[in-house]
Amino acid sequence: MLFKKKILITPVLLLLAFTFSAPTAIAKGGEHKKIVNHLKTKYKAKKVNIPFMFLARFVVSVVRPAGMKSFSVTLFEDLKFSRETLDREMQSVMKNSFGADWSSILRVRSRTGEQVYMYMREAGSSVKIAVVTIDKAQAAVIRATFNPEKLADFINNPKIFGISLDNKEQQANNKISESKGIAAPEKKIDEPKKDN
Amino acid sequence: MKSLKSYSLKIMLLLFGLTAITANAQDARLRFERLNGLENKAQDVVEVNIDGKLLDLAKRVMVKVNDPNSKKIAQAISGLKGIYVRVYNFEKENEYNVTDVEEIRSQLQSPAWQKLANVRSKKNNQKVDVFTMFTGDQMSGVAVVVSDSKSIAVVNVIGPIDIDLLAEMSGKLNIPKIEIERDGKPEKPKN
Numbered sequence: 001m002l003f004k005k006k007i008l009i010t011p012v013l014l015l016l017a018f019t020f021s022a023p024t025a026i027a028k029g030g031e032h033k034k035i036v037n038h039l040k041t042k043y044k045a046k047k048v049n050i051p052f053m054f055l056a057r058f059v060v061s062v063v064r065p066a067g068m069k070s071f072s073v074t075l076f077e078d079l080k081f082s083r084e085t086l087d088r089e090m091q092s093v094m095k096n097s098f099g100a101d102w103s104s105i106l107r108v109r110s111r112t113g114e115q116v117y118m119y120m121r122e123a124g125s126s127v128k129i130a131v132v133t134i135d136k137a138q139a140a141v142i143r144a145t146f147n148p149e150k151l152a153d154f155i156n157n158p159k160i161f162g163i164s165l166d167n168k169e170q171q172a173n174n175k176i177s178e179s180k181g182i183a184a185p186e187k188k189i190d191e192p193k194k195d196n
Numbered sequence: 197m198k199s200l201k202s203y204s205l206k207i208m209l210l211l212f213g214l215t216a217i218t219a220n221a222q223d224a225r226l227r228f229e230r231l232n233g234l235e236n237k238a239q240d241v242v243e244v245n246i247d248g249k250l251l252d253l254a255k256r257v258m259v260k261v262n263d264p265n266s267k268k269i270a271q272a273i274s275g276l277k278g279i280y281v282r283v284y285n286f287e288k289e290n291e292y293n294v295t296d297v298e299e300i301r302s303q304l305q306s307p308a309w310q311k312l313a314n315v316r317s318k319k320n321n322q323k324v325d326v327f328t329m330f331t332g333d334q335m336s337g338v339a340v341v342v343s344d345s346k347s348i349a350v351v352n353v354i355g356p357i358d359i360d361l362l363a364e365m366s367g368k369l370n371i372p373k374i375e376i377e378r379d380g381k382p383e384k385p386k387n
Contacts, residue, residue, distance in 0.1 A: 087235075105250060107243040111287075120250060127253055148253050152260030 031097040031119075032143055035132055036074055038093045039139055045076035065160050067150025069126060076139040083113050090115055090134070098130070112136075125149065223308055224329045224337025224354045225278065230299045234284045234292050234348065244281035251276050268361060276355035282348075289320075289345040297343045300350055301325060304339055320344040335359065 039045040050073060061070050081089075087109045098104070098119050106118035115134040120127060123145065131142040158165040235241055251273060258270035286292055304311075304327045315324035322344040329337035340351040 087241075103247060103249050104243075104245055106245075108241070110240045112239075120253075122249060122253075148257050149260065152257045155257075156260070156262045 031102070031130065032072065032141065034097040035093060035141055039076050039079065042089065043079040043081045045079045045139060048075040048077055050075060063160060064150070066154040067147035069145040069147065071144040072142070074141045077137060079134065079137045079139055083111055086113065086115065086134070090117070224352070226280070226300060226303055226339055226350065226352045228280070228282055228350070230296050231282055231284070231350070234296060237286065237291055238284040239287045240285040242281065242283040244279065246279040248277060251278070268364070272358055272361045276353070276357070278354040280352045282350045284348045286346045292348065297341065297348055300341055304341070309339065320346070
């Protein structure tokens with residue numbers, strides 16, 4: 001009885017550990033925290049809650065679709081800033097937040113209050129991308145870590161958990177099933193291809 | 197002793213060669229520092245820096261993708277070292293100092309750069325300059341400077357660019373169609 005209980009508790013604890021460790025791993029990056037703090041304190045930005053975001057992040061951290069290891073999206077609204085000083089302030093925050101290992105790829109700024117910053121850095125076999133956008137009173141801070149090799153594999157063979165997302169492959173499988181007189185499944189589970 | 201000498205000489209020559217190659221590749225890079233002063237005056241600023249890391253990443257992905265067009269793109273960008281873009285738009289006419297842009301144009305007056313196109317229009321004081329740099333028979337850099345009374349745009353591409361391959365890829369994978377005239381006949385890109 002005790003043994004059965006232990007068997008049940010272990011996966012629950014593992015699941016909880018995964019759920020809490022995924023957001024912590026993403027929040028580890030100091031740059032993300034610094035930018036979010038700047039938006040909150042300097043521009044009195046209000047964070048917008050995205051429903052089930054924690055679940056989406058957990059699923060991504062486990063499934064890793066298209067080589068995506070982790071991601072984080074933080075939305076803000078009601079930003080209060082001076083258009084004259086916004087660019088200077090944001091540039092200063094960006095420089096202080098992103099270290100020398102990050103490369104600035106894109107920077108767009110307009111006096112009308114639009115700002116886009118995109119940074120990238122390599123982390124072993126993975127690539128980290130950070131995007132910060134401000135559009136008038138709204139802002140978004142996006143971070144993603146992905147494996148480019150896995151992304152290429154996904155482009156070649158788009159499958160998640162062995163389920164093909166490739167329409168052509170699905171259609172071919174459906175045709176085979178129809179010719180055999182078997183009802184075609186909606187999505188085909190990964191099977192070795194038969195050579196004709 | 198003699199072998200040591202010849203070994204050192206070989207290393208010296210190799211280092212010298214590598215330095216020369218690096219220096220040549222760096223020559224095509226324009227210095228944008230002078231344009232930084234325009235940041236405060238401009239209404240809109242766009243800055244794009246696609247350098248080694250991002251190009252390597254793109255190459256790594258493109259090479260692995262089982263698509264002939266992706267492989268050709270990977271081949272086309274295989275030698276590229278960087279793509280840099282600066283765009284400044286101003287609210288009013290003649291709001292920027294012309295000498296700032298002329299400083300960029302003066303960098304292109306070095307013998308390494310060859311003028312490919314030069315357009316001057318009195319309308320809006322428009323000026324377009326296209327320069328290329330060659331290392332042997334291979335193009336090792338491109339610089340485009342466009343300015344008018346209300347805007348400045350500078351594009352700098354560093355590394356070998358295969359024009360034939362680029363023309364072949366035009367119209368595919370969201371690359372705009374390019375028609376290259378040869379012997380007076382426009383070459384139609386193959387689709």
